[in-house]
Amino acid sequence: xxxxxxxxxxxxxxxxxxxxxxxxxxxxxxxxxxxxxxxxxxxxxxxxxxxxxxxxxxxxxxxxxxxxxxxxxxxxxxxxxxxxxxxxxxxxxxxxxxxxxxxxxxxxxxxxxxxxxxxxxxxxxxxxxxxxxxxxxxxxxxxxxxxxxxxxx
Amino acid sequence: xxxxxxxxxxxxxxxxxxxxxxxxxxxxxxxxxxxxxxxxxxxxxxxxxxxxxxxxxxxxxxxxxxxxxxxxxxxxxxxxxxxxxxxxxxxxxxxxxxxxxxxxxxxxxxxxxxxxxxxxxxxxxxxxxxxxxxxxxxxxxxxxxxxxxxxxxxxxxxxxxxxx
Numbered sequence: 001x002x003x004x005x006x007x008x009x010x011x012x013x014x015x016x017x018x019x020x021x022x023x024x025x026x027x028x029x030x031x032x033x034x035x036x037x038x039x040x041x042x043x044x045x046x047x048x049x050x051x052x053x054x055x056x057x058x059x060x061x062x063x064x065x066x067x068x069x070x071x072x073x074x075x076x077x078x079x080x081x082x083x084x085x086x087x088x089x090x091x092x093x094x095x096x097x098x099x100x101x102x103x104x105x106x107x108x109x110x111x112x113x114x115x116x117x118x119x120x121x122x123x124x125x126x127x128x129x130x131x132x133x134x135x136x137x138x139x140x141x142x143x144x145x146x147x148x149x150x151x152x153x
Numbered sequence: 154x155x156x157x158x159x160x161x162x163x164x165x166x167x168x169x170x171x172x173x174x175x176x177x178x179x180x181x182x183x184x185x186x187x188x189x190x191x192x193x194x195x196x197x198x199x200x201x202x203x204x205x206x207x208x209x210x211x212x213x214x215x216x217x218x219x220x221x222x223x224x225x226x227x228x229x230x231x232x233x234x235x236x237x238x239x240x241x242x243x244x245x246x247x248x249x250x251x252x253x254x255x256x257x258x259x260x261x262x263x264x265x266x267x268x269x270x271x272x273x274x275x276x277x278x279x280x281x282x283x284x285x286x287x288x289x290x291x292x293x294x295x296x297x298x299x300x301x302x303x304x305x306x307x308x309x310x311x312x313x314x315x316x317x
Contacts, residue, residue, distance in 0.1 A: 024249040035242075043174070045240045051270060052242070055263030056256070086247035088256070096238045100291040101154055114292065118248035119284040121257045122241040123264055126193040128155070128212040130226065134205055136188045141163075141210050141229045144189070148165040 027088045032063040035091045038077025038098055040070045048123055049093035074098040075109060082111035086118065093123075155191040155212065155235055162232040182206060193238075194220065236291030241284055257281050 023030075037049045046068065053064035069077035078098045084090035099113040111117075130141065138144045156169045170187055172178035175196050182190045183205045190197075194217060200206040210226040211217045212235045226233045242260060244253070261279045264270045 024251045027249075027252050027255075048240050048264075048270065049242075051267055052260050052263045055266060056259040059259045059262070060255075081243070081245055084245050086245040086249070088244065088248060088252040090245065091256070092243045093240065094243050095240050096236070096291060099243070099288055100236065103292065104154075114289065116246050117243040118246055118253060118281075119288060120242040120244060120248075120253055120281050121260050121279055122237075122239045122284040122287060123260065124240045124270065125237050126195065126239075127217045128191060128235070128238060129194045129197050129208045129217075129220075129223070130159075130189065130191055130210045130212060131182060131197040131201070131206045131208050132189040133182050133185045133187075134207055135185055136207070138209070139207065141224075141226065144209060145163050145165055148163075148167050 023087065028060050028062040031089060032065050033060070033089050033091060034065050034067055035093060036077045036081050037066055037068050037093045038070060038074035039068065041068050044124075045093055045095055052093075052123065073102055073106065075102055075106065075111075078102075078113075079110045082116035091120070092117070158233060158235060159191070159226075159230075162230050237287050239284075239287065253281050 035049055035053050037046050039045055046066075050066050053066050057064045067077075069080055071077070074095065074097055078092060078094060081090055081092035094117075099117070102109055103113060130144075132138065132144065136144075136147075138147050156167060159165070160167055167189075170178075172181075175192055178187075178190050179192060179196050179200065181187045183200050191212065194208070194211065197206060197208055198220075201208050208220065208223050210229060211220065211223050212226050212233070214225060214227050214234070216223065216225050226235075242256070244256075257279065
């Protein structure tokens with residue numbers, strides 16, 4: 001009886017594991033993939049998500065539905081994905097804002113930006129700069145620092 | 154955040170004006186309402202070309218190929234090390250590795266097939282593990298920045314107490 005129960009459990013377990021692997025292998029055959037953009041349509045992140053979504057849809061043979069779920073600096077949409085099943089049918093277009101800065105700017109964050117997500121790819125890492133209005137009387141950062149120090153005194 | 158980092162590493166106290174988006178921030182620098190901004194080069198270059206702004210430094214560890222005459226901030230203020238800003242794709246925790254690998258490959262292909270996306274991309278390594286590492290590093294940098302800031306605030310408070 002003990003052996004029988006063990007065998008049944010063993011078989012059940014292997015069926016479950018098998019089903020999971022099969023689901024991952026057949027992905028994304030079952031249904032359209034939702035890509036959550038946690039901001040309103042328009043800004044750069046939305047454009048990148050739509051560009052990538054449109055292109056990978058052909059390769060994957062599945063529709064990618066881009067869904068704008070904006071609010072609370074992108075944390076509402078991000079939280080939706082944090083709580084979704086990790087089956088590949090719910091993805092997130094994120095930014096350093098939703099996954100790094102938000103931790104320090106918001107009083108409470110409904111998700112853990114490291115533990116609740118699986119990073120897939122950093123799509124675009126923009127080059128940033130320090131720009132000043134042409135009328136500001138400095139041409140170098142050194143001069144700007146000196147200018148800032150003298151004007152704060 | 155970049156402003157706070159600059160204040161700490163360059164030893165200045167420049168006041169922050171948080172903006173809801175890059176477009177209004179850039180507009181206010183062009184019109185002279187605010188003197189300076191930390192912003193992506195793609196937002197600043199058009200205004201630089203028409204002579205309305207000057208780009209003093211690139212905030213990445215190295216110079217930018219399209220603005221070779223502009224120095225990197227790390228050449229000027231070595232302590233200034235900005236965590237990478239990025240747009241990226243993530244799934245929920247526990248996403249099977251087969252799916253991550255497949256998505257990573259298809260997304261990289263899609264990005265490289267677009268001329269505009271290719272131009273905007275600065276990175277050389279597209280691995281999902283690298284993305285994870287970059288996020289962790291950014292958190293560490295932010296945490297140290299926030300700690301320095303709060304301890305400085307406590308310092309101010311102590312000084313105020315002494316004045317009374």
